[in-house]
Each structure stands twice: as structure tokens, then as C-alpha cells.
Amino acid sequence: MSNCLARLTGTTVLVCAAGAATAxxxxxxxxxxxxxxxxxxxxxxxxxxxxxxxxxxxxxxxxxxxxxxxxxxxxxxxxxxxxxxxxxxxxxxxxxxxxxxxxxxxxxxxxxxxxxxxxxxxxxxxxxxxGYNTISYNADAVDEADMQDMAAVLSEKYAGRLSIYDYYLPVMGLAALADGIATADIDGTSLESIGATLSTMKERSASVAGVVAAQTALATGEVDIVVGGGEWLTAVLSNERPELTWTIPEQGAVRxxxxxxxxxxxxxxxxxxxxxxxxxxxxxxxxxxxxxxxxxxxxxxxxxxxxxxxxxxxxxxDEQPDYLARTQLYPAPDTDLDIEMQDLWLETLSQ
Amino acid sequence: MPLRDRTLGWGLAAPALLWTVAFFVVPFVVMGAMSLATLDGRTLVWGLSLSNYAEIADKAYIWRAILVSLEITLTVTALSVLLAYPLAWIIAFRVPQRWQRLALLLAILPFWTSYVVRSYAWLLVLAREGVVNQTLMTLGLIAEPITLANTRIATVTGFVHFFVMLLTLTIFANLVQLSPNYRRAAMDLGANAFQTFWHVVLPLTLPGIVTGAFLTFVLCIGDYITPQILGGNNELTVPQVIMVQLGRRADFPLASALAIVLMGLVTLAYLACARWLRLDRI
Known part of the structure; x- marks a missing residue:
């Protein structure tokens, strides 16, 4: 009898447990x-x-x-x-x-x-x-003062030492800001100027990299700067590699x-x-x-x-109030402008 | 053929036929139809428009991407054949039979690692601070690190490492089937080692070479990962153009048209290989 009761209790517990699991x-x-x-x-x-x-x-x-x-x-x-x-x-x-x-x-x-x-x-x-698509860099390998100015970042001094983040919207937004164009004002007529800045970027770059590749390139010393990087690229490494950091240049950055x-x-x-x-x-x-x-x-x-x-x-x-004031939301083009921007990006990549 | 045998034949072939129809014919037809559709905003408009192909013909960067894809693929295929053949030869004729299995296992060992992990491993080897540069600097051959990663050399190196293994298998399979009597007969008739190889062994092993080379061509021209990781995206290839169409705008019609162009290139490669594989040339 006690055996039967034990079995019954066990079965009940199992059924209840199964019921809870399915719930x-x-x-x-x-x-x-x-x-x-x-x-x-x-x-x-x-x-x-x-x-x-x-x-x-x-x-x-x-x-x-x-x-x-x-x-x-x-x-x-x-x-x-x-x-x-x-x-x-x-x-x-x-x-x-x-x-x-x-x-x-x-x-x-x-x-x-x-x-x-x-x-x-x-x-x-x-x-x-x-967060921001801005400039990530290795503080031990570059002049930090240079990182405050997009013109210096894109200068001959850092040729072959930078990588470009592989996503056309934020990078073209950064190129626009470097040219003094607000991201919200990007249109068909401003693409020529943005294209020239993109070409300079590409000319100076060692690679055009996705998230992992950009992080690897910076961490292994393959490049010293990632244009389009930001806290999302380097903050996760802040304990192990504090020299890998980021800033927002005086021209602003993309949010x-x-x-x-x-x-x-x-x-x-x-x-x-x-x-x-x-x-x-x-x-x-x-x-x-x-x-x-x-x-x-x-x-x-x-x-x-x-x-x-x-x-x-x-x-x-603590810098967020300043950063929020100096950054702009990244471009949100309509379909036609999006196609034009994408074509310009691919044209630049193919050069 | 009796009806029963024919029925049995169809029955045995049915699984393979169904598989081919379900996973090749149907997707191919859908892709072909998609390449003739258009996007109106985000709405897909089915039809028989050639506008996607006109767009491909019109854009210089797509032509450059096709050229780059072909250059890389042909270089990789040629280098892989040149490296795989001697390796397969050594395993087939120089390694004692009892060690051949182990030698083949070692040759294909890198296959056991994930393709992406292997690409990143190569990136670390070829980096400015990587093994290659460190070794060259220690030996005093270079004073400053040279740029190897993020170049076409890196892309080709990663591809060749992968495809040499594949080609070694196909060429080895062909070599071991070759009766030693062919070589003995050639030697008896006065041919030296080179003549025996050039006039007898090489033509007889062409099916293995061409099969491996064709597989290399197909896999290499459609690869998206290696040019991105090892080449640093510095050269635009056709698969990368396709990925960009899908990522943000989900332009499946244009991506499908590009995929059809890619299939056209593969078909041309197949036709070239098919000529080499004519029975009367073996």
C-alpha cells in the first residue's frame, strides 16, 4: 500500500513538473x-x-x-x-x-x-x-591631438594606418560632417563632395572592416585608427587594452x-x-x-x-552632455537617395 | 527494357531526382523569376523586366567587381593546381601505402577547423606584428614590417590554403587509379621521366585536375568571407555587391540578377572544363 502511495505521489509530482514545464x-x-x-x-x-x-x-x-x-x-x-x-x-x-x-x-x-x-x-x-560612429584609435600609436580633427585623421600622416568601418550610412555621415554638411542635409547635390572625402578615406585606409575585423585590426596593431568606430568597438576591451580608446573630433560625429x-x-x-x-x-x-x-x-x-x-x-x-550636443543622428535617406548613397559607397570600394 | 526494370530504375533514381528538383531546379527558377522582378519602394513587383540586368550593365563598379572576382579566382585555381599536384604525387607514389591514409588525413586536417576561424588565423599570421613579419625581421631580411594582411596576396593565400587540400584529394584519387604499367611502357619505349609525365601521366590525370579546378573555381568565385577578412574588403567582388543589396534594402531582384550573372560565369567555366574532359582526349 505504501509502495502504491509512493508511486502515486511520484507520478503526481512528475505530472505537475511536466505541467509546469509546458506552462x-x-x-x-x-x-x-x-x-x-x-x-x-x-x-x-x-x-x-x-x-x-x-x-x-x-x-x-x-x-x-x-x-x-x-x-x-x-x-x-x-x-x-x-x-x-x-x-x-x-x-x-x-x-x-x-x-x-x-x-x-x-x-x-x-x-x-x-x-x-x-x-x-x-x-x-x-x-x-x-552610441557614436566616430574615431577609435590606439593612444600609444597616434598623436591624440590629431584625433580631434578629421582633417588630421585623414591626412597623409596616417596613410595606411586606418581602417574604415564597413557600413555606408555612418561613414558617409562622418564624411559629410568632415565637409561641414549636416547629416540631415545630405541630398543628391552633396554627394559629390562626400564622394571626394570618401575617396580620400579609402586612399588612406588599410582596410574596410566589419565589427570583428575592425576590432581585430586595432587590437593586433594592423591599424591604429578606425574611422566609424566608437565605444561599441573599444569599450568592451577597456580593461585589457586601455590604450584602445575613442573620441569625437571637433567636426562632430554620427550618433x-x-x-x-x-x-x-x-x-x-x-x-x-x-x-x-x-x-x-x-x-x-x-x-x-x-x-x-x-x-x-x-x-x-x-x-x-x-x-x-x-x-x-x-x-x-560624464562627457555625454557634450557628446550629445556635438553629434548628429546618422543619415536616414529615402529609397532613391539610399540607392545613390549605396552606389557611391560601392563605387568608392571598387577603386 | 522490361517495364518492371524501368519502374525499378525510376524508383531508385527518384530520391536523387526529387533532391535535385527541390534544392536546385526550384530555387534556380525562383531566382531567375526574381531577377526579372522589380522593387517599387519595398513592394516586390513580379514581371518580366530586364531593368536589373540593364542596371548591372550600366554600373562600372559591378564590371570592376566581376573582373576582380575573375582575376582572384583564376589566380587561386592556377596556384592551387600547381601546389596540389606535387603533393598528391608525393602521397600517391612516394609515401608507403601504409602511411598514405595518415598523409591524406594530415593534408586535409585544416578542413576540421571552421572556415572563418581559419581566415582570422591567417590574418594573425600575416599581420604587421604577425609570425611572417616577425620571422623576416628576426632573420634581418626586412627592417620594417611589410603589409601582407588586407591585400590580394592575403586573400589568395587564404584561398589557396583551403583549395590545395580539395585538389589534393581529387588528383590523388586519379593518380592512384593509374596503372604503373603506363609509366613502365613509356619508359620501355625510351621516354625519359619528364616525357613520361608530360605525354602519359598528365593527360591521364587531367580529369582529376579539371574536376578539382572546377570545384575550386565555383567555390572561390562565390566566396564572400575570405576577401572580406583577409583582403580587408579593399577590392570589391561580386558576392560582396550581392550582400550589400540584401543587407539594408533587401533588393532581392537586383541581388538575384547578380547571382544569375555569377552562375553565367560558372557555366562558362563548366563549358571550358567540359571540353577538356572529352573522352577522346583522355
Whole structure:
């Protein structure tokens, strides 16, 4: 009898455990690599007894194509380039967010970017992280004073010692700023001048590199400067290689932002919204800012309370008011201008 | 052929046929159709437009990319054949039979490492502070590090390292099937070692060489990673142009048209190889 009771109890426990396991909800998120750090995701999973399935992508076009090819409901959350939120809204793939539940009042005001994240008075996305495409360099190998001036960076002195970040929008934005053109003013007529600066950049460069290749080139001494780099390239190495650093030259630099939203077809909109709220909370923001993939400034200034002094130094926390004032959002061209810019970029790369 | 045998034949061929239709014919037809479509904003418009091909013909940087892709691929193929043949020869005829398996294993050992990891390893070897420069400087052959990484030399080196292994396998397979009597007969008839190789061995091993060279051509011309990591993206190749079309704008029609152009180049290479593989020349 006692044996039977024990078996029955054991079976009941197993059934209950299985029931609990199946009760665990799953969330599918299309993200950038910085969201794949377990230190960011695990606290959310534990709190909501949920499993977050993450899929990395590169390039908004690739993400939109993937969403178009997926079944409705396959994806719940989307991380997207801040300047491309309007494309996702136009495509009707983002759901409205409860603006009152988002802590945007605690954000650095310049990155709330309501006009980018909203349409017709409805909020569709929220900025989660930002940083700069500017000049990263090896302080032991260059004259730091030179790094304050784009003209000096692109001078003959550093020929063959610089790498260009392989993404046309921020690099063309930097070229525009070097020419005294605001990124928002880039149009067909300014491309000739930008093209000349790009050609000089290419002529002086040793390579045109993606994130890992640029980081490797700087770390191995293959190059001393990365044009288009920033905290996202060197801050993660701040402990081991403090000489690899970054600055914003006097001509200014380009500011990148990334936003997060809930997909309109999500079958778990409540959980997806909770995920977005967690990401923009101080805890989520501190973990996202120092993700093992790449570092960047948290949009929520309250994350500063949870970051160490060393982390804040690497992110240049105290210089943010000055940096935000001296940087511009990177170019957000319409389709026709985008094609022209891309052609100019490829033309330069082929030279 | 009796009906039963024919049915059995079709039954046995069916899996391979289905596989080819599902994973080659259908994707190829879709890609061909996509290359004739256009983008209106973000909306895909199916049709029979040749505008993507006109765009390709019109853009100088695409022509330069095609030329660079061909130059790199032909250089890699030629160098790989020149290096793989002696290696395969040594393994086939100089290494005792009981050690041949181990020798082949060692030859293909680098295949066991991820392609991307191997490319980054080469980058470290060829870097300014890398093994090559350090060795040359220690030997007093150079005073300052020379630029090896982020050049076409680096791209070709990475490719050749990979494809020599592939070609060694195809050439070795051909060499070991060659009866030693052919060489003995040539020698008996008065041919010296070079004449025996040139007039007898080389023509008989052409199928192995050409098969390996064709595979090298196909894999090399479509590669995106090596020119990016080792070449430092300093030269634009066709796969890189395709990737740029997809990354931000998701211009699948133009990317498909470029892929069809790439397939055209591969087809030309196949036709060139097919001529060499004519039975009457073996």
C-alpha cells in the first residue's frame, strides 16, 4: 500500500513538473547580437518563467525580409536601427506600445526620439541604446591631438594606418560632417563632395572592416585608427587594452540608436511588452549597455546607478552632455537617395 | 527494357531526382523569376523586366567587381593546381601505402577547423606584428614590417590554403587509379621521366585536375568571407555587391540578377572544363 502511495505521489509530482514545464511561455525575438548575452536575458526568463529565443540579424532589409517570409505570430519582439523604425511602421509590422508604461522621462532627452519612434501620435518603438560612429584609435600609436580633427585623421600622416568601418550610412555621415554638411542635409547635390572625402578615406585606409575585423585590426596593431568606430568597438576591451580608446573630433560625429518594439502579429503581446519594459528598465539597460557583444550607452540615464565607475569611464558617461550636443543622428535617406548613397559607397570600394 | 526494370530504375533514381528538383531546379527558377522582378519602394513587383540586368550593365563598379572576382579566382585555381599536384604525387607514389591514409588525413586536417576561424588565423599570421613579419625581421631580411594582411596576396593565400587540400584529394584519387604499367611502357619505349609525365601521366590525370579546378573555381568565385577578412574588403567582388543589396534594402531582384550573372560565369567555366574532359582526349 505504501509502495502504491509512493508511486502515486511520484507520478503526481512528475505530472505537475511536466505541467509546469509546458506552462513556460516562449518569446521569439529578432535582435542584434548585444541581446544574446545571458546576463541580459536570464533575469527576465527567471522572473517571468519564460524562455526567450533569440535570432540575430544584420541589416534592416534582412530583418524585414525574414519577417515577410515568416508566419504571422512567429516573432514577438524586434530590435531595429533607430532610423529605420518608420520602415517597420510603414510595413505595418509593429504594434503600438503603452507609452505611459515606458520610463522615457528617465532617458537622455536627445535619444527619446519621439518623432522616430512614433506615427500618428502612437508610440511603436522605444530607444534602448545609443552610441557614436566616430574615431577609435590606439593612444600609444597616434598623436591624440590629431584625433580631434578629421582633417588630421585623414591626412597623409596616417596613410595606411586606418581602417574604415564597413557600413555606408555612418561613414558617409562622418564624411559629410568632415565637409561641414549636416547629416540631415545630405541630398543628391552633396554627394559629390562626400564622394571626394570618401575617396580620400579609402586612399588612406588599410582596410574596410566589419565589427570583428575592425576590432581585430586595432587590437593586433594592423591599424591604429578606425574611422566609424566608437565605444561599441573599444569599450568592451577597456580593461585589457586601455590604450584602445575613442573620441569625437571637433567636426562632430554620427550618433547611432537602436530601438525595440513588439510585433503586431505577436501571439504573446503582454509578455513581449513586459520584455520591452524590462529592456528599458535600469537593470535591463545596465546589462545591455555592457553586453559581451558590444557596449553602448543605455538610453535610460538611471542605468548609471547600476554601472561601476570603470564601466562609466569606458562609456564616457560624464562627457555625454557634450557628446550629445556635438553629434548628429546618422543619415536616414529615402529609397532613391539610399540607392545613390549605396552606389557611391560601392563605387568608392571598387577603386 | 522490361517495364518492371524501368519502374525499378525510376524508383531508385527518384530520391536523387526529387533532391535535385527541390534544392536546385526550384530555387534556380525562383531566382531567375526574381531577377526579372522589380522593387517599387519595398513592394516586390513580379514581371518580366530586364531593368536589373540593364542596371548591372550600366554600373562600372559591378564590371570592376566581376573582373576582380575573375582575376582572384583564376589566380587561386592556377596556384592551387600547381601546389596540389606535387603533393598528391608525393602521397600517391612516394609515401608507403601504409602511411598514405595518415598523409591524406594530415593534408586535409585544416578542413576540421571552421572556415572563418581559419581566415582570422591567417590574418594573425600575416599581420604587421604577425609570425611572417616577425620571422623576416628576426632573420634581418626586412627592417620594417611589410603589409601582407588586407591585400590580394592575403586573400589568395587564404584561398589557396583551403583549395590545395580539395585538389589534393581529387588528383590523388586519379593518380592512384593509374596503372604503373603506363609509366613502365613509356619508359620501355625510351621516354625519359619528364616525357613520361608530360605525354602519359598528365593527360591521364587531367580529369582529376579539371574536376578539382572546377570545384575550386565555383567555390572561390562565390566566396564572400575570405576577401572580406583577409583582403580587408579593399577590392570589391561580386558576392560582396550581392550582400550589400540584401543587407539594408533587401533588393532581392537586383541581388538575384547578380547571382544569375555569377552562375553565367560558372557555366562558362563548366563549358571550358567540359571540353577538356572529352573522352577522346583522355
Amino acid at each position: 513556460q511561455e516562449e518569446l521569439n525575438a529578432l535582435v542584434w547580437c548585444d541581446h544574446t548575452d545571458p546576463a541580459l536575458i536570464e533575469p527576465f526568463e527567471e522572473k517571468f518563467n519564460a524562455k526567450v529565443n533569440l535570432r540575430e540579424y544584420e541589416g534592416t532589409g534582412a530583418a524585414l525580409a525574414l519577417l515577410e517570409q515568416s508566419r504571422p505570430g512567429d516573432w514577438d519582439v524586434l530590435v531595429i536601427d533607430g532610423i529605420d523604425v518608420f520602415r517597420a511602421v510603414d510595413a505595418g509590422i509593429l504594434a503600438p506600445l503603452p507609452a505611459d508604461d515606458l520610463p522615457t522621462a528617465d532617458f537622455f532627452p536627445e535619444v527619446v526620439m519621439e518623432e522616430n519612434n512614433s506615427a500618428d501620435g502612437q508610440v511603436y518603438a522605444v530607444t534602448e541604446k545609443f 547611432w540608436t537602436q530601438s525595440i518594439g513588439v510585433l503586431a502579429d505577436s501571439e504573446k503581446p503582454e509578455l513581449a511588452t513586459e520584455f520591452v519594459k524590462y529592456i528599458v528598465s535600469p537593470e535591463g539597460q545596465a546589462a545591455l549597455a555592457t553586453s559581451s557583444c558590444f557596449w553602448g550607452m543605455p538610453a535610460n540615464a538611471k542605468a548609471g546607478d547600476l554601472l561601476s565607475d570603470a564601466q562609466k569611464t569606458a562609456l564616457r558617461w
